[in-house]
Every structure is written in structure tokens, then in C-alpha cells.
Amino acid sequence: MIHGAFRSFRLAKWLGSTCASLDIASNGLMAVDWTGRSSKVLATGMPKPPQLNRWLGISCLTLTLPSGQLRAIGWGIKRADDLWREVLREWYGSRVLAIADTLDAFLKRVRACHYCRRSQWTSLHADLIEQSKHWPALPPRGLGVLSAAERKILIRAWSWVQNGERCLRRWRSHYVKLSLVEHAELFDTIESMPLTLNQRLACIVDEDNNLVLAGAGTGKTSTTMGRVAFLVRSGQAQPEDILLLAYGKDAAEEMRERLEARVGIKGIKASTFHSLGKDMLGQPSLTPMADDDAARKRFAQVAFEDLQTDPDYRKRLLQYFESYLFPIKNPFDFASLGEYFVYLAEHEVRTLKGERVKSMAECRIANFLFKMGVEYQYEPRYKVSTRTAKRRDYHPDFYLPAFELYIEHFGTDRQGNTAPYIDRKAYHQAIAWKRALHKQHQTRLIETFHFEQQEGQLLPLLEKRLAEAGVTFNPLPDEAMLETLREFGVVTEFAELLEKLLTGYKAADLAKVDLEARINAAPFPDQMRAALELLMPIYKRYQDDLEGKDQIDFDDMIVKAVRLAEQGGFNAPWRFVLVDEYQDISEPRARLVKALRRSQPDGSLFCVGDDWQSIYRFAGSDIRLTSQFETFFGATAISALDKTFRFNDRINAVASRFVMRNPAQLKKDIHTHTLEDSPAVSLFRTELDDDEVLPHVLTRISARAKPGSVVYILARFNFLLPDKARLKQLSDSYPGLTIKTYSIHTSKGQEADYIVVLGNKAGKFGLPPQKASHPLLETLLPPRETFAHAEERRLFYVALTRAKRRVYLVVSKGKASSFIKELLDEKYDVELNEFGALVVVPEPGPACPACEAGELMLRIRKNGKESFYFCSLSPRCKHTETACPDCQSLMRREGRYLICSKDCGGWVALCPVSGGRMMQRGTDKPFWGCTDYRNGQEGSCGHMEKSIAPPKGCRGRTRVQ
Numbered sequence: 029m030i031h032g033a034f035r036s037f038r039l040a041k042w043l044g045s046t047c048a049s050l051d052i053a054s055n056g057l058m059a060v061d062w063t064g065r066s067s068k069v070l071a072t073g074m075p076k077p078p079q080l081n082r083w084l085g086i087s088c089l090t091l092t093l094p095s096g097q098l099r100a101i102g103w104g105i106k107r108a109d110d111l112w113r114e115v116l117r118e119w120y121g122s123r124v125l126a127i128a129d130t131l132d133a134f135l136k137r138v139r140a141c142h143y144c145r146r147s148q149w150t151s152l153h154a155d156l157i158e159q160s161k162h163w164p165a166l167p168p169r170g171l172g173v174l175s176a177a178e179r180k181i182l183i184r185a186w187s188w189v190q191n192g193e194r195c196l197r198r199w200r201s202h203y204v205k206l207s208l209v210e211h212a213e214l215f216d217t218i219e220s221m222p223l224t225l226n227q228r229l230a231c232i233v234d235e236d237n238n239l240v241l242a243g244a245g246t247g248k249t250s251t252t253m254g255r256v257a258f259l260v261r262s263g264q265a266q267p268e269d270i271l272l273l274a275y276g277k278d279a280a281e282e283m284r285e286r287l288e289a290r291v292g293i294k295g296i297k298a299s300t301f302h303s304l305g306k307d308m309l310g311q312p313s314l315t316p317m318a319d320d321d322a323a324r325k326r327f328a329q330v331a332f333e334d335l336q337t338d339p340d341y342r343k344r345l346l347q348y349f350e351s352y353l354f355p356i357k358n359p360f361d362f363a364s365l366g367e368y369f370v371y372l373a374e375h376e377v378r379t380l381k382g383e384r385v386k387s388m389a390e391c392r393i394a395n396f397l398f399k400m401g402v403e404y405q406y407e408p409r410y411k412v413s414t415r416t417a418k419r420r421d422y423h424p425d426f427y428l429p430a431f432e433l434y435i436e437h438f439g440t441d442r443q444g445n446t447a448p449y450i451d452r453k454a455y456h457q458a459i460a461w462k463r464a465l466h467k468q469h470q471t472r473l474i475e476t477f478h479f480e481q482q483e484g485q486l487l488p489l490l491e492k493r494l495a496e497a498g499v500t501f502n503p504l505p506d507e508a509m510l511e512t513l514r515e516f517g518v519v520t521e522f523a524e525l526l527e528k529l530l531t532g533y534k535a536a537d538l539a540k541v542d543l544e545a546r547i548n549a550a551p552f553p554d555q556m557r558a559a560l561e562l563l564m565p566i567y568k569r570y571q572d573d574l575e576g577k578d579q580i581d582f583d584d585m586i587v588k589a590v591r592l593a594e595q596g597g598f599n600a601p602w603r604f605v606l607v608d609e610y611q612d613i614s615e616p617r618a619r620l621v622k623a624l625r626r627s628q629p630d631g632s633l634f635c636v637g638d639d640w641q642s643i644y645r646f647a648g649s650d651i652r653l654t655s656q657f658e659t660f661f662g663a664t665a666i667s668a669l670d671k672t673f674r675f676n677d678r679i680n681a682v683a684s685r686f687v688m689r690n691p692a693q694l695k696k697d698i699h700t701h702t703l704e705d706s707p708a709v710s711l712f713r714t715e716l717d718d719d720e721v722l723p724h725v726l727t728r729i730s731a732r733a734k735p736g737s738v739v740y741i742l743a744r745f746n747f748l749l750p751d752k753a754r755l756k757q758l759s760d761s762y763p764g765l766t767i768k769t770y771s772i773h774t775s776k777g778q779e780a781d782y783i784v785v786l787g788n789k790a791g792k793f794g795l796p797p798q799k800a801s802h803p804l805l806e807t808l809l810p811p812r813e814t815f816a817h818a819e820e821r822r823l824f825y826v827a828l829t830r831a832k833r834r835v836y837l838v839v840s841k842g843k844a845s846s847f848i849k850e851l852l853d854e855k856y857d858v859e860l861n862e863f864g865a866l867v868v869v870p871e872p873g874p875a876c877p878a879c880e881a882g883e884l885m886l887r888i889r890k891n892g893k894e895s896f897y898f899c900s901l902s903p904r905c906k907h908t909e910t911a912c913p914d915c916q917s918l919m920r921r922e923g924r925y926l927i928c929s930k931d932c933g934g935w936v937a938l939c940p941v942s943g944g945r946m947m948q949r950g951t952d953k954p955f956w957g958c959t960d961y962r963n964g965q966e967g968s969c970g971h972m973e974k975s976i977a978p979p980k981g982c983r984g985r986t987r988v989q
């Protein structure tokens with residue numbers, strides 16, 4: 029307590045002092061002005077705290093009142109200081125009381141929000157910040173004007189204002205802990221096994237949007253059930269507030285029933301997207317095709333066939349087959365010949381007659397000849413053999429037998445440049461050699477050039493040159509041409525594409541403008557437009573059919589439901605929306621979910637899925653809706669269920685590592701309940717074919733498995749699986765096993781003790797399939813990911829993770845897929861020798877030196893015929909190499925010999941005339957003859973030698989091969 033007043037000195041008046049003295053009396057703070065009038069001053073009413081300044085032994089005390097400032101300036105320090113503190117203490121005291129009330133009210137609101145979602149928090153916190161604008165800052169501790177309790181209140185209040193995020197986190201973690209304890213029994217008993225901590229957390233955490241990443245077998249259904257039960261039990265929701273969306277009717281129904289049976293919760297709405305759409309639109313009349321893919325396909329098929337009788341459509345269709353069957357790329361734009369060949373193979377560049385040509389220009393030339401009714405041979409041997417030790421036989425591109433005319437297409441531009449991967453000089457030498465050869469043998473040659481193709485003149489010029497050479501054309505009538513194409517299967521294949529396009533077009537919900545823009549931005553717009561023009565009449569018939577019957581299909585229904593919800597035409601009664609198998613969601617469905625959630629201001633969204641198992645792009649599912657969840661929906665809490673109860677650690681080691689090779693997959697660290705002490709993924713690589721393989725694998729499984737074990741046989745494509753009869757046979761032979769077959773896609777969501785995956789081969793129907801899809805289809809579907817084979821990689825992951833105990837990966841006769849190659853090359857935790865002698869030990873094929881992209885593959889021939897290596901890109905790449913006759917290794921050339929590169933002693937001598945191999949012939953009088961010897965035929969090589977010494981370090985050959 030202070031005693032005595034603080035007085036201004038006289039001159040202070042001129043220094044701005046308005047107050048002669050200030051004093052604290054029993055009834056409060058009193059100020060006396062220069063006229064001697066005293067008045068009471070209320071500290072609580074001051075908008076600003078009192079201020080004390082000092083200089084040279086003079087103190088200046090300023091009080092800000094609503095009416096203006098009071099200032100006393102006087103000698104001395106102690107008195108002014110005491111007075112100042114006293115006023116300050118009083119000034120703070122009243123304010124801290126008010127702040128305490130504000131904070132209490134605020135915290136009450138936070139608590140009422142339970143987890144306190146971002147949207148709730150944002151508005152609560154904004155209010156608090158608004159109020160805090162009138163709060164004083166925390167006074168320095170040394171002033172001692174606040175009691176410890178007051179200080180604490182002020183610190184706490186400011187901390188909620190200034191470190192809001194940290195406080196929110198602290199609150200949430202407190203809330204979560206509390207809920208864990210309070211609802212422990214519920215989480216312990218809702219399923220036969222108590223929920224894991226992560227599962228419980230996923231039930232409790234309630235951001236505006238919640239994404240639960242649930243690895244395969246991590247109990248996502250249990251978690252969803254736990255979530256519903258928690259919301260109801262904790263009083264946050266009535267059952268009627270909850271909507272549970274699932275993909276399958278059964279999944280939705282099962283979840284609802286289990287909730288009723290296990291926790292007695294009745295009245296939640298469990299629905300599929302389709303039945304929700306129906307409800308929203310008041311039970312619209314659906315086309316029978318909605319539920320029946322085959323019926324829709326049939327419709328498209330019939331429409332397509334019917335349209336082919338329309339001359340206009342037929343013309344456009346033929347134009348398409350001639351010019352747009354595959355996307356035309358400039359051959360100069362590839363990095364290597366092999367890359368070009370891979371492109372041709374993946375786009376299945378074939379002539380209309382089915383020849384696998386080795387360039388796009390050749391394809392167009394062949395199709396032109398075909399259309400013009402000119403008979404041709406593709407790459408026949410030139411009429412005179414030109415084979416020498418250094419040169420293969422000459423095969424011109426085309427030969428027209430009726431006119432004895434050859435055609436060569438040369439890959440040079442106007443300046444004579446070749447594609448970057450072709451040796452320009454050698455190429456020109458070859459051109460000169462060919463021209464000279466034709467001259468020498470007086471054969472007629474017509475030439476076309478790369479630049480003519482680039483300038484759009486290839487076919488007109490070819491036609492002109494052919495006409496000049498006396499070729500008569502006999503163009504096939506459109507109908508005849510189409511008939512031939514039907515025979516070759518081209519039409520059927522295109523019909524299948526049209527069905528996929530129709531599905532994609534419908535699922536994409538594209539405004540016309542959007543599609544135009546996408547087509548313009550994409551490569552190959554011409555090809556896309558040509559396909560779209562053929563699709564639209566079919567689409568129109570389909571829509572007309574629906575409209576005529578006053579029906580809609582599922583795609584229309586979802587789109588309509590989205591519009592209705594987005595425009596506020598549907599009042600969704602659900603505050604909590606839960607979505608199962610979220611990774612399969614398509615953009616229209618995600619928009620529907622978003623609109624539903626928005627229609628209730630205090631609602632939250634809970635999506636459970638696994639981005640590692642997103643495998644339905646072809647049906648419109650868009651993985652970006654998972655990987656960029658928050659961008660689409662707003663504030664999101666992501667949690668992960670990472671303990672799997674299905675498979676063991678050894679399967680996990682392979683599957684998780686494999687799927688995470690794609691850096692775009694969300695990172696998860698999956699733990700397994702079961703541990704194994706040896707690899708649980710077994711690779712069986714064999715020369716047997718798929719059908720012969722199965723008994724071997726099933727015998728192995730029978731030996732290991734408990735009776736009644738379930739075995740799934742999986743494949744990328746249905747037709748690779750054993751058919752019904754074969755399955756029955758197998759089941760009868762292994763009565764202890766329950767054997768089922770599935771495509772990998774349909775196996776999703778299921779599990780078996782043992783999994784056998786067939787078809788792990790390279791090629792069009794491999795896993796991954798090496799086949800490019802149509803650019804228009806690509807444009808209609810959600811964008812393809814940048815990582816190569818991203819979705820197929822996930823599909824392989826799905827296959828692996830169906831197994832509880834063991835996976836058998838079968839690679840039967842043929843080239844192993846790139847996925848299998850990766851498992852081997854990168855030494856995944858895979859068992860390689862389970863099948864003993866039946867196993868073919870895979871040896872990585874050396875790269876093809878000719879095209880650089882292919883790989884050399886051994887073809888073993890028996891009965892004394894030479895084994896050789898051929899390029900995996902054959903027939904386009906024609907490179908071959910002789911294999912060592914003794915050990916079948918590659919060979920190196922030394923002088924006239926080929927010598928085993930492994931130096932096993934094997935060797936081959938080459939003919940100095942034709943380059944053929946020299947072989948010992950004759951039994952009485954052995955001699956060496958050339959393999960190019962063909963009795964009396966043209967191009968035969970009659971070179972003979974009495975004896976040939978073995979090359980240095982190699983043994984002689986005595987035996988006749």
C-alpha cells in the first residue's frame with residue numbers, strides 16, 4: 029500500500045501536465061486538477077493501461093480516460109512508481125476477470141464440438157481473435173501486478189489466440205485420449221477381436237473430411253462399424269444421421285446387419301451409390317441395360333452393325349481403318365530402332381491383312397495396295413540370291429508379282445537425313461547398292477520416301493508412280509473391303525473398342541466443350557476425332573433408345589443426382605457420410621459425396637480405402653481423388669490402418685516393396701500379425717504350359733495345406749484361367765482343397781489361404797499387358813499416371829495380398845513379364861526352387877545389339893539343327909545369332925570362326941562365300957559343306973572344304989552333326 033500523493037511540480041503545467049496530484053484514498057483513485065478540484069478516477073474504465081515515463085529524476089504518469097488524458101509530472105520515483113503499479117493492478121484485475129469468462133465460454137464451445145473440426149475451429153477461433161482485440165498484453169513478470177492465478181488465465185487466453193493450432197492439437201489429443209478410455213469397452217467388443225489402436229483412432233478422429241488408408245486385410249469393415257457405433261454411443265449422432273455408402277449391395281447390407289446384431293444400432297442408412305441415386309431422383313425408370321453390361325454391349329454391337337449398312341458411315345469406317353487404326357508418329361522422333369519397334373508392337377501396327385510390318389509407312393503402303401486390289405508380297409526374297417559371307421539375302425519391302433515390280437520405302441528426309449538411330453552413311457550405301465542391284469538384274473523398282481509421308485504425299489505419289497509403271501488398279505468395293513476386314517477380325521476388334529468408348533464417354537460426364545479442349549490438347553487429335561465421329565452415332569442411338577422408353581442408365585442417374593444435390597434440390601438428412609472402398613470412386617460420385625456432405629453444415633465425411641488397391645481406372649475411378657483428397661474435399665485428417673491380419677510378413681515384404689516402387693503411392697508401413705521364417709512367395713518358372721503347371725502347384729499346396737484350405741487361381745484375363753470342366757477335374761483330383769478361379773479384378777476384397785497367379789508373361793495379354801490403349805479412350809478416362817504401369821502394379825499387389833499363407837507365381841513357357849523380371853533382378857524375398865528339376869533357372873537375356881530395346885532369346889532346336897538366339901522384337905527386328913553347338917551360349921566371331929563366349933570349346937566355322945555354317949557331311953569320305961547348299965536351287969552355295977582345323981584352343985570335330 030502506498031502513502032501519500034504523487035504531485036506535479038508547478039512548471040509541469042507547461043510541460044503538458046493536466047493534473048496537480050494523484051492519490052489513492054480509501055475510496056479509490058483521486059485526481060486533483062490545477063484549479064484544485066478533485067475527482068474520482070476508475071481504473072477499469074481506462075481504455076489503455078496507465079503509463080509511466082522517467083527521466084532525470086522526473087516521473088511522468090499518464091492515465092488514459094474515456095474523456096481524455098490525465099498526466100502528472102513530478103519529482104521522485106518511488107511514489108509515482110507505486111501509484112502506477114496500483115492503478116495497473118486494478119486495471120488488469122477487472123480485465124482478467126472478463127477474459128476468464130470469455131475463455132470459459134470459448135472452451136465450452138470447443139468441448140461441445142468434440143473433436144473440433146477445422147470448419148468449427150475456424151469460426152470459433154475467429155470469434156476469439158475478434159474478442160482478443162480488447163485484451164491487454166501480458167505484463168512483464170517483474171512488475172508483479174498480476175497474481176499467479178491471473179497470470180495463468182492471461183497466458184492461457186493469449187496462447188489460444190496466438191498459438192491456436194498448437195492448442196487445438198492439444199485439445200484434440202486430450203479429447204481422443206478421453207474417448208479412448210470412455211469407449212474402451214465398445215472398441216474391445218464390437219468385433220470378435222478387439223480393435224487396434226489405429227482402428228480406434230480412425231473411429232474417433234472427426235475432421236470435416238477423414239481419409240482412412242486401410243491396407244489389405246487391415247480390418248476396414250471393423251473400423252467402419254466401430255466408427256458408426258462410436259458416433260452413436262458418444263451422442264454425436266442419431267442412427268438416422270448416418271449414411272453408409274458401399275459399392276456392392278451385399279457389402280452395404282452386411283454392414284447394416286452386423287451393426288444391428290453386434291451393437292444394437294438400428295436405423296442407419298446403408299446404401300449403394302446406385303440405390304442412393306434412385307432414392308434421390310424418386311425412383312426413376314432405369315434401363316435394363318443399367319444392370320447388364322452384356323446387354324449394353326449387345327446394343328452397341330447391333331447399332332454398329334446396322335450403321336455399317338449406311339454408305340456414309342461405311343465410308344468413314346473404312347477411312348478410319350486405312351488412316352487411323354493406330355496413332356501415326358514420326359519415326360524420326362524415336363530414340364532407337366528398338367523403341368520404334370516397341371511402339372509398333374504396343375499399338376499392334378499391322379496391315380489390314382495382318383502382316384506385322386516394321387514401319388508405319390509400310391503399313392500405309394500395304395493397305396493402299398490392298399484397297400486398290402493390287403496383289404502384293406511383303407518382304408519376299410529378291411529373285412536373285414545375294415547372300416555372301418558379309419551380307420544377308422536381300423528382301424525388298426514389297427513385290428507385285430502380276431507386274432514384276434518391287435517397291436522400297438526409304439527412311440530419308442528431303443536433305444537425305446535418316447532417323448537419329450540409323451547410320452546415315454551405311455543407309456545411303458545400302459540404297460545405292462539396292463538401286464545398282466535392280467539395274468544389274470533389270471528389275472523394276474518404285475521408291476517412296478519418308479519425307480513424302482511427312483508431307484502427306486506418300487499415297488498420291490505412289491499411285492501416280494504405280495500407274496506410270498503400268499499397274500492397273502482394281503479397287504475393292506467398300507462392301508467387299510469391309511467383308512475382308514471382318515474376316516481378318518479388324519471389325520470385331522474395333523467394335524470392342526467402340527463399346528469401351530461408349531462406356532468411357534458415358535462415365536466421363538463431359539460437357540462437349542471440355543472434350544473438344546481435351547482432344548485439341550492431346551497427341552493424335554485426328555485419330556481421336558475420327559474415332560469420335562464413329563462413336564457418336566452409336567451414342568446417339570443409345571441415348572435415343574433410353575429417351576424413347578423414358579429411361580435412364582446409372583451414369584445418367586449419378587450425373588442427375590449430382591446436379592440435384594449441387595443445386596440444393598435435395599435435402600440430405602445425413603450429417604455423417606461414410607464411404608467404403610473409396611479408392612474406386614469416380615469423379616461424378618465424388619462430387620455427389622461432396623454435395624451430400626455440404627448440404628448439412630455440421631456434417632463430416634469418412635472415407636475408407638486403399639490407394640494401393642485402386643484398379644478400376646477403366647471404369648472411371650480416379651486415383652487423384654485419393655492421392656489429392658484434401659484438394660478435392662477440404663480440411664482432411666488422414667489416418668492409416670497398417671496392421672494386417674491376413675497375410676504374413678514374407679508376403680508383405682514382397683507386396684509392399686513392390687507397390688511402393690511407384691513414388692506416387694501414399695507411403696504406408698504395413699505390419700503383419702503373422703511372421704514366417706521362410707519366403708512365402710514362390711516363383712515357378714517352367715517350360716510347361718499353364719495347364720500342365722497347375723497339378724504340380726496344387727500337389728505342393730496339398731502337401732502343405734490343412735484340409736479344407738482355400739486356393740484361388742488368379743489371372744489378369746479371364747480366358748487364361750482353367751475353364752469349368754478343367755476346374756472340376758482339378759477339384760476332383762485334390763479333394764482336400766477348395767479351388768476357385770477369379771480374374772484379379774474380381775478377387776478384390778476376398779482372401780484365400782493359397783493364391784496361384786497364372787499368366788505372368790510378357791505380351792499383349794501379360795501382366796502388365798503390353799498394349800497401348802486408344803488415345804480417345806485415354807482421353808475419356810481419368811488421366812493416366814506418369815509412373816509406367818502404375819495401375820497394373822497395383823493389380824499385381826492385389827493378387828499377392830489375397831493370400832493368407834502363400835503365393836505361387838507361375839511363369840510358364842515364354843518370356844517372363846517385366847514384373848517378374850523386377851522380382852528377380854532386384855532380389856525380392858522370393859522362393860525360386862520349390863519345384864526342383866521342373867524349374868527353369870531364369871537367365872537374363874542379353875540386349876539385342878541391332879535394335880537395343882529387344883532382348884536376345886534362345887530357341888533350342890533338336891535333331892542336329894542349330895540352336896539360335898532371336899530378338900524379342902522379332903519379326904520386326906530380324907537380328908539372330910548362332911548359339912554354341914555344345915552349350916548354347918552366345919558366340920563371338922574370330923576370323924572365320926564363331927567361338928563359344930563361355931569358352932566351353934564349342935565352335936562353328938563359317939563359309940567364306942555365303943556366310944553360312946560349314947558342317948561335316950558324307951560318311952565314307954567326310955567333307956565340309958555349306959549349310960546354304962540347296963541342291964540345284966537358286967541361291968544355293970556349293971562351297972566345300974576337305975578339312976577345317978579347329979580354332980586355337982578348341983577341340984576338333986569328328987562326329988557328324
Ligand SMILES: [Zn+2]
Binds near residue numbers: 876882901905
Ligand atoms: Zn533386336
Ligand SMILES: [Zn+2]
Binds near residue numbers: 915
Ligand atoms: Zn559353348
Ligand SMILES: [Zn+2]
Binds near residue numbers: 940
Ligand atoms: Zn556357303
